[in-house]
Amino acid sequence: MTAQRQERNGWRPGLAFIALAGLAAMADLVAARAATTERVVVDRTTGLALGGFDPVAYFTESRAMAGRPGLEVSEAGAVWRFRNEGNRAFFVRHPEIYGPQFGGYDPIELTRGVAYAGDPRFWLISGQRLFLFGRTETRDAFAADPARFAREAGRRWPGVQETLAR
Template sequence: MMMLRLIAIIPALILALASIARAEPAPDINLGYFNKLAMNGYDVMTYWNDGDPKKGDPDIQAAYKGATWVFISDENRAAFMADPAHFAPQYGGYCAYAASQNAVADVDPFAWRIWNDKLYLNYSPKVRREWASDIDDNISKAEGFWPALLENQ
């Protein structure tokens, strides 16, 4: 009886493992696990304006690169949409240090830095310190892996 149950379960396990192996590549823009918003729902312009990350208002949205971005004001939305490639974080909002290691990782919205007029996010404050120990070299490494590394995730 137990052997019949195991035999019945095996095809389901094989299908589950096959679906994991065919997983879609990571999206171009890092989307929050729970809200599916770019920047985990933070207004990207608050990083640029006053360096104090703030959650955006879900009623003030814009679409860019297939993702929904939210803002605290219509002015911030307009500023972003005037040059989204400039204001959007590097590496699609994934961790800059992970990208330098040929990997993809989520970010902490408070672990960030603007360097050479570009916004970079990191997994945590500790990881940001590691990334910042040699920013230029880490950026150079990440640029070598990006965006192809998304296809391998």
């Protein structure tokens, strides 16, 4: 490559580095949007629990389904969205059943004493309760022995809750 071409093209590696650094910063910002200082995991910018997914749909549809903005309920310091009136009514009557266990924090991480926000896309229903996980690996580990991990997370949860904001 000629010296003139090197001068003309020399900025490209620097631009690529800046772009990658910007993408990494954005990924950290997205990860930080889920508040880990709350007793229920909520999106800091919207106040939504479960990223706007309907908590009852995990049980009735066996999948994560987006709730509607017009069908909302405030409960436990979070805004919950629902796909229909029936799901909203079920939740209002029994938020302890349909809301995620441990406020939506990953139970595998709780067994280590860490409050790690679960992702509503990584979920599992066990013992008629909804559990959220931060990664597929922790969901798979939990699925291998749900009773043991739920029991251990339940034992650690009160101590972890004390570290979270009220």
